[in-house]
Amino acid sequence: MNEIEAKNICRSFGRRDVLKDVSFTLEKGGFLSIFGPNGAGKTTLVKILSTLLSPSSGEVHIAGIKLDDDPTDIRKQIGLISHQPLLYLDLSAYENLIFYGTLYGVDDLEERAEKLLEQVELTHRRHDLVRTFSKGMQQRLTIARSLIHGPSILFLDEPHSGLDPHAMDILDGLIESIRADHTFVMVTHNLRKGLDLGSAAMIIEDGRIIFHKGKQDIDETEFEEVYRVAVRGEVQ
Amino acid sequence: MKPFKQFWVILKKDIIMEMRTKEMLVSMLLFVMLTMIIFNYAFRADRNDLTPFGGGLLWLAFIYTAFLGMNRSFVHEKDQGCLEGLLLSPVDRSIIYVSKMAGNLIFLSAVEFAAVPIFTMFFISFPYYMHPDKLGIFLLGLVLSNIGIAAVGTFVATLAVNTNRQDLLLPILGLPLLMPVVAPAVIISGTIMSGSTSKHEMELVYESLKILAAYDIIFFVVIAMIYDFILGE
Numbered sequence: 200m201n202e203i204e205a206k207n208i209c210r211s212f213g214r215r216d217v218l219k220d221v222s223f224t225l226e227k228g229g230f231l232s233i234f235g236p237n238g239a240g241k242t243t244l245v246k247i248l249s250t251l252l253s254p255s256s257g258e259v260h261i262a263g264i265k266l267d268d269d270p271t272d273i274r275k276q277i278g279l280i281s282h283q284p285l286l287y288l289d290l291s292a293y294e295n296l297i298f299y300g301t302l303y304g305v306d307d308l309e310e311r312a313e314k315l316l317e318q319v320e321l322t323h324r325r326h327d328l329v330r331t332f333s334k335g336m337q338q339r340l341t342i343a344r345s346l347i348h349g350p351s352i353l354f355l356d357e358p359h360s361g362l363d364p365h366a367m368d369i370l371d372g373l374i375e376s377i378r379a380d381h382t383f384v385m386v387t388h389n390l391r392k393g394l395d396l397g398s399a400a401m402i403i404e405d406g407r408i409i410f411h412k413g414k415q416d417i418d419e420t421e422f423e424e425v426y427r428v429a430v431r432g433e434v435q
Numbered sequence: 436m437k438p439f440k441q442f443w444v445i446l447k448k449d450i451i452m453e454m455r456t457k458e459m460l461v462s463m464l465l466f467v468m469l470t471m472i473i474f475n476y477a478f479r480a481d482r483n484d485l486t487p488f489g490g491g492l493l494w495l496a497f498i499y500t501a502f503l504g505m506n507r508s509f510v511h512e513k514d515q516g517c518l519e520g521l522l523l524s525p526v527d528r529s530i531i532y533v534s535k536m537a538g539n540l541i542f543l544s545a546v547e548f549a550a551v552p553i554f555t556m557f558f559i560s561f562p563y564y565m566h567p568d569k570l571g572i573f574l575l576g577l578v579l580s581n582i583g584i585a586a587v588g589t590f591v592a593t594l595a596v597n598t599n600r601q602d603l604l605l606p607i608l609g610l611p612l613l614m615p616v617v618a619p620a621v622i623i624s625g626t627i628m629s630g631s632t633s634k635h636e637m638e639l640v641y642e643s644l645k646i647l648a649a650y651d652i653i654f655f656v657v658i659a660m661i662y663d664f665i666l667g668e
Contacts, residue, residue, distance in 0.1 A: 249523060250523070271525045274525040281516065283515050283519070285517055285519055285523075286517070287448065287511060287514075287515070288511075288514060288515060289451075289455045289456055289511065290451065290452065298448050299520065299524065301440060301444040302444060302524040303524055304437055304525075344520070
């Protein structure tokens with residue numbers, strides 16, 4: 200069963216076409232790694248899939264729900280880790296988790312918040328303001344925030360950027376621990392990580408999918424060549 | 436129950452953060468006090484009876500104080516992309532609006548209730564003209580005006596949050612939209628502070644209260660209904 204289904208998505212900002220006729224599917228439990236040069240439309244695609252943007256045309260189904268029909272129901276099932284931590288600097292780590300958990304109507308919220316803080320190794324700093332956290336600690340708390348409501352689909356937009364090796368290990372460990380019963384879409388520039396984690400890989404260039412294959416069909420040399428040509432296009 | 440919980444948690448978060456940073460309250464209080472001090476010297480309040488102009492001076496200070504505060508009401512949401520976090524959650528957009536508006540209303544009212552007694556000392560000649568039995572009408576006028584200002588101010592602040600000219604947009608869009616609030620507010624405050632009890636003037640006050648109530652209901656309902664489109668993208 201397809202957990203994510205995108206049909207002919209186009210998205211423009213003014214006269215600029217950022218996404219052009221993007222179609223793909225991702226089965227339940229799948230892990231799609233999306234690569235591409237800066238400005239290719241990767242983040243726009245993630246924003247559309249996570250209900251933050253509407254497509255100019257085309258159809259999106261998430262967990263069997265059409266995006267236009269019930270975005271609120273979709274939001275209950277998705278989590279997002281993006282470039283920005285989406286954390287309130289003047290609330291403590293614990294208060295941030297309780298705040299987001301209450302918005303999602305999470306049961307046993309306090310217990311869940313404590314458990315997540317433990318998993319991201321922030322229990323000792325749970326009552327400190329996020330303002331006092333390092334970038335790596337904020338990113339670890341972001342991981343906890345995105346998991347507070349137990350989403351079944353996770354969108355990761357360059358989740359490893361700015362992380363120290365320890366935070367990277369925690370993120371990878373968490374992904375690994377929930378991998379079996381979650382669906383992932385990850386935007387990354389890290390070829391090795393993307394290919395290792397993903398069950399499928401996609402390259403977007405100038406708003407179009409130029410490469411999309413399942414892991415078993417990927418010839419890494421061919422993939423790297425396509426990727427390098429796409430990124431070089433950005434430089435020119 | 437869940438929508439109320441969501442409303443309360445967003446409002447509580449805004450109050451907690453404001454109590455910790457005091458960014459809005461301090462800047463609003465300083466501004467309103469400074470305005471009053473300048474008015475005091477400019478109009479030689481020690482020599483002239485400014486009571487007839489009290490309503491106008493009061494609302495001139497309050498309206499810009501409100502803009503100053505509301506410009507900052509989305510700063511925390513913009514920082515670190517928190518607005519995206521709110522939009523990602525399964526919360527009806529109208530609840531986000533009502534919570535943010537309630538926060539603005541509370542902060543604006545707190546500043547006004549601190550400023551009104553000081554204003555009275557500066558500008559209303561002793562013995563004060565205001566009849567104690569008219570205090571309720573004065574406060575009702577203040578509250579209804581604040582609801583209108585918070586309703587429209589929150590709406591415009593949301594529009595402004597994604598623009599580069601955030602500080603400009605609020606007065607440019609907000610002032611024309613708030614004229615129907617400012618005029619009755621000045622009439623109510625001015626009349627009550629001047630101690631007038633003439634039938635004609637009190638009728639004008641009651642009409643102004645009705646205008647404010649109608650404005651509040653219409654703008655609150657319409658903005659809550661369209662807020663999804665405003666926040667949309």
